[in-house]
Amino acid sequence: MKTPVVAIGLDAADPAILEEWMAQGHLKNLNRIRQQGAYGRLENIVNYCGVPTPAASTERLWAMTWTGCMPDQTGFWGTSKFYPESYGIDREMTKVGCDFEQHPPFYALGNDYRVFVLDPPTSGLSSQVNGLQVLAWGGHYPFTPSVSVPADLLPQMIQEYGENPVLYKDDGIWWDKAYEKWVPGAIKRSVETRAQVCRDYLKKEDWDFFFVGFGEAHTAGHDLWYTHSDHPVYEYHGKPAGPLMLEAFEDIDRAVGEILDAAPENAYITVFSPHGMGANYTDLLSMAVLPEMMYRWNFGKAAIAPGNPDEAPGKLISHPHRKSWMGEMWARNYEDNPIKRALRPWLPSRFLRDRLNGLESPYVLMDQEAPLFWMPAMWYRPLWSQMRAFALPYFADGHIRINVQGREGNGIVPPSEYDAVCEEVIEKIWKLKDARTGKPIVRQISRTRRTPFEEGKLSDADIVVVWEEVITDVVDSPDFGRIGPIPHFRAGGHRSRGFFMAQGPGIAPNTTLNQGQALDIAPTILNLLGAPIPERLDGKPMLESGVVRSAAAR
Incomplete structure (x- = not known):
């Protein structure tokens, strides 16, 4: 018997700041998952001429998350393509994006698994997914078209829940007072609507794999990091503004709690981000x-x-x-x-x-x-x-x-x-x-x-x-x-560090995972699903297989 997996992607949520806030008593739902299950950091590298090199690029790391493969296998290194004959630059997603038919996302599991995915960053539709796929209802410039399978699902979702208030609008700057007044409220509305969508769709069907991406974490990091004390403009702008970034993550944490309440009691819950954020130095x-x-x-x-x-x-x-x-x-x-x-x-x-x-x-x-x-x-x-x-x-x-x-x-x-x-x-x-x-x-x-x-x-x-x-x-x-x-x-900039946490059957409380990579998320979740791990994957499971076997025997 399969054990369902509910996966929550907190796009660009940084482990260092999450750990800081949890230690201060904030983010109670995320801290509960961490304490009741397993938690570990990710540190990402890619290889150039065989030399391991830190990797912090958003789209590349999300593609590595979905495919479980290094860029030298998928060919997807970033969101721009350079044409040497003309010195041109192209960012058209259909031309430069990862080919998810040739390198399918790990949740493309065929007829044996029912799947629901909402806003996976830098992913693509796959014909091998048995279920519902919604791309770019929301997110922080998710580098994927706004499409769905079935095709009428996204328009229906927009009709029922409204257009996302953040999508393609979160590109303001820290000294723009009107923008900085607008963006916290937009993040809050987006998070609350996302939680409602998840609650509703968790009730519609018994999903084997359910994923939702919170691009709002990405937006909060880029736009509101100036309200954290380590940013150079904190004294001028962040301190007077108040803890806006923390408040945004508290909203996300409440949404995580609502998803936990709606999830099947026997489900594995995983929360992760392949990369992080900090005061912007890049x-x-x-x-x-x-x-x-x-x-x-x-x-x-x-x-x-x-x-x-x-x-x-x-x-x-x-x-x-x-x-x-x-x-x-x-x-x-x-x-x-x-x-x-x-x-x-x-x-x-x-x-x-x-x-x-x-x-x-x-x-x-x-x-x-x-x-x-x-x-x-x-x-x-x-x-x-x-x-x-x-x-x-x-x-x-x-x-x-x-x-x-x-x-x-x-x-x-x-x-x-x-x-x-x-x-x-x-x-x-x-x-x-x-x-x-x-x-x-x-x-x-x-x-x-x-x-x-x-x-x-x-x-x-x-x-x-x-x-x-x-x-x-x-x-x-x-x-x-x-x-x-x-x-x-931008106030916040990316880091090569991420995190992965999981709770559920057979996972001991307060387990510390060995350091992994974004590549390891795919085989880890496949292991929890009891699905085969393709040999083409470069990543390895972060949870011991014995945990999964003992859970399946229950």
């Missing part, structure tokens, strides 16, 4: 600092946010006046004319549409509906064909592409010089430091291929930079001078 470095450093390395001059390394960095930018981070960053594109330079930060956007220092205006890119038009890395794209190496747009780690003859459309670097250029770039990056503290900001640098023409399911980047957890707004290089200060962007 956005500025990967999206802005690294592209600017590569520009200076290629052209010997500065574009964005030049500063004087012989002077103190100056105060943190605590009260930006433009409506967007994009606008703040573009206004910092250096203007030679001193009068124009003085006026530029205050000019309306309609006067900031011209190329400057060879960079394309984001306002022009926005009109063209270009992908990632708001990210500084994309503004350098008109120059990529003229550069020996350049930074690709990316969210977590820094990604660098070498402009190789015979590979790129207008390649500059001869293949014989590929190694030398890679090593020169790496040597320059290692020297970057936080100008406020003097601390190094680079944790690890990995090369992704041995030769520029190496075949296989490889990352578009030739070099991947993993940053130290040093939160900075101004960076010094002995070779290229100072970049910054620049305004902080």
